[in-house]
Amino acid sequence: MPQHLLCPTSLSRCLExxxxxxxxxxxxxxxxxxxxxxxxxxxxxxxxxxxxKASLVKAVEKAKEGRQDxxxxxxxxxxxxxxxxxxxxLLAQLDQYKDCDPEVVEDMRKSNVVAKAAVSRWTDNIFSIxxxxxxxxxxxxxxxxxxxxxxxxxxxxx
Numbered sequence: 001m002p003q004h005l006l007c008p009t010s011l012s013r014c015l016e017x018x019x020x021x022x023x024x025x026x027x028x029x030x031x032x033x034x035x036x037x038x039x040x041x042x043x044x045x046x047x048x049x050x051x052x053k054a055s056l057v058k059a060v061e062k063a064k065e066g067r068q069d070x071x072x073x074x075x076x077x078x079x080x081x082x083x084x085x086x087x088x089x090l091l092a093q094l095d096q097y098k099d100c101d102p103e104v105v106e107d108m109r110k111s112n113v114v115a116k117a118a119v120s121r122w123t124d125n126i127f128s129i130x131x132x133x134x135x136x137x138x139x140x141x142x143x144x145x146x147x148x149x150x151x152x153x154x155x156x157x158x
Contacts, residue, residue: 116157123156 067073098104133144145152 119157123154126150126154 130144
């Protein structure tokens with residue numbers, strides 16, 4: 001149990017002892033006791049805060065030790081900045097060539113195979129519709145091509 005918390009039994013015992021001795025009323029005793037306790041807690045909190053502040057000030061001073069503005073530090077910071085800019089530029093340049101990545105090229109080849117199969121399927125469908133239209137309505141192939149906007153050189157991909 002933390003030290004700053006009151007134990008109800010200790011408060012009760014203290015108040016009873018003071019009351020039995022013919023002291024003040026219980027309300028005055030409780031107020032006095034709690035006031036003293038709160039002051040003690042505040043003093044502990046203040047001292048802890050002061051210690052924390054002192055340790056933080058020491059940490060800041062220690063961190064400042066290696067950060068004095070010197071010519072060497074300035075040149076190193078400039079070099080770091082230049083290297084970061086170069087890294088950004090090289091990453092942008094690398095991004096331009098990502099289309100030449102073997103994995104990307106392989107993915108493109110696979111998607112081309114799928115696309116070619118889809119083109120062949122649609123070409124089959126168009127030839128099927130043309131055949132059905134010729135048989136059903138006895139239309140000439142040129143008339144069907146013109147009606148549906150099919151080019152004269154329409155054929156399967158090689």
